[in-house]
Amino acid sequence: xxxxxxxxxxxxxxxxxxxxxxxxxxxxxxxxxxxxxxxxxxxxxxxxxxxxxxxxxxxxxxxxxxxxxxxxxxxxxxxxxxxxxxxxxxxxxxxxxxxxxxxxxxxxxxxxxxxxxxxxxxxxxxxxxxxxxxxxxxxxxxxxxxxxxxxxxxxxxxxxxxxxxxxxxxxxxxxxxxxxxxxxxxxxxxxxxxxxxxxxxxxxxxxxxxxxxxxxxxxxxxxxxxxxxxxxxxxxxxxxxxxxxxxxxxxxxxxxxxxxxxxxxx
Numbered sequence: 001x002x003x004x005x006x007x008x009x010x011x012x013x014x015x016x017x018x019x020x021x022x023x024x025x026x027x028x029x030x031x032x033x034x035x036x037x038x039x040x041x042x043x044x045x046x047x048x049x050x051x052x053x054x055x056x057x058x059x060x061x062x063x064x065x066x067x068x069x070x071x072x073x074x075x076x077x078x079x080x081x082x083x084x085x086x087x088x089x090x091x092x093x094x095x096x097x098x099x100x101x102x103x104x105x106x107x108x109x110x111x112x113x114x115x116x117x118x119x120x121x122x123x124x125x126x127x128x129x130x131x132x133x134x135x136x137x138x139x140x141x142x143x144x145x146x147x148x149x150x151x152x153x154x155x156x157x158x159x160x161x162x163x164x165x166x167x168x169x170x171x172x173x174x175x176x177x178x179x180x181x182x183x184x185x186x187x188x189x190x191x192x193x194x195x196x197x198x199x200x201x202x203x204x205x206x207x208x209x210x211x212x213x214x215x216x217x218x219x220x221x222x223x224x225x226x227x228x229x230x231x232x233x234x235x236x237x238x239x240x241x242x243x244x245x246x247x248x249x250x251x252x253x254x255x256x257x258x259x260x261x262x263x264x265x266x
Contacts, residue, residue, distance in 0.1 A: 008067040010035040012043045013153050015185030016073025022208045027215040038232035042149045043076040044118025055081035059088045073185050079124035099209035101130050110140040117183030119144040149186045166197045177201050
């Protein structure tokens with residue numbers, strides 16, 4: 001692996017951090033940066049043109065920062081602005097939506113599966129489209145939820161509220177799914193609650209969906225450190241990161257970065 005590999009991961013909040021956890025475990029030598037766009041949280045209910053504008057600014061940040069690889073860890077961002085993400089020059093770009101779909105077994109019965117995602121992701125039809133292409137079927141059952149992301153981003157222990165929100169999803173489902181697909185990286189943090197509510201279903205999430213054959217898995221030159229940006233300068237988000245991420249976290253000030261100032265300009 002070249003020492004020039006510089007990986008950027010972005011999401012609206014802490015959702016994609018669950019992906020970062022797995023990647024740093026797998027590739028501890030890779031210089032990994034995480035950008036949480038908490039100022040604009042949540043993406044899942046925002047107008048499409050606002051999300052597109054926001055994502056364009058984020059991609060300019062990565063292009064200008066000498067990144068070599070970028071992961072869009074936000075399903076909604078890719079659903080609404082995939083053309084912008086994929087069209088960014090000089091970057092190797094991956095997205096969590098296709099990565100998760102490619103981890104699903106070929107024998108999965110989509111007719112007995114439930115997809116849970118944000119309203120914008122569901123409305124875009126991106127999962128239905130890609131699942132239909134790969135598995136030959138696009139009649140998966142869907143549940144659009146706008147509350148779980150906000151609950152997961154709240155400080156403090158609110159597992160009970162999260163559990164009851166997932167229970168409501170189950171009550172609104174007209175069948176007992178064999179498979180539940182979590183189409184939002186925020187949901188990765190509460191896989192256990194989904195499993196409690198759907199005890200007989202196989203839960204698929206995106207935590208371990210990415211593999212890079214050209215990344216060195218053996219060296220520990222970066223010591224598993226995560227460099228963390230937050231557009232909102234949110235103290236509670238930093239607390240969430242420190243509670244959920246059990247390695248060294250280097251919090252970088254966005255106020256000193258002209259690139260971040262460009263992101264936050266209206």
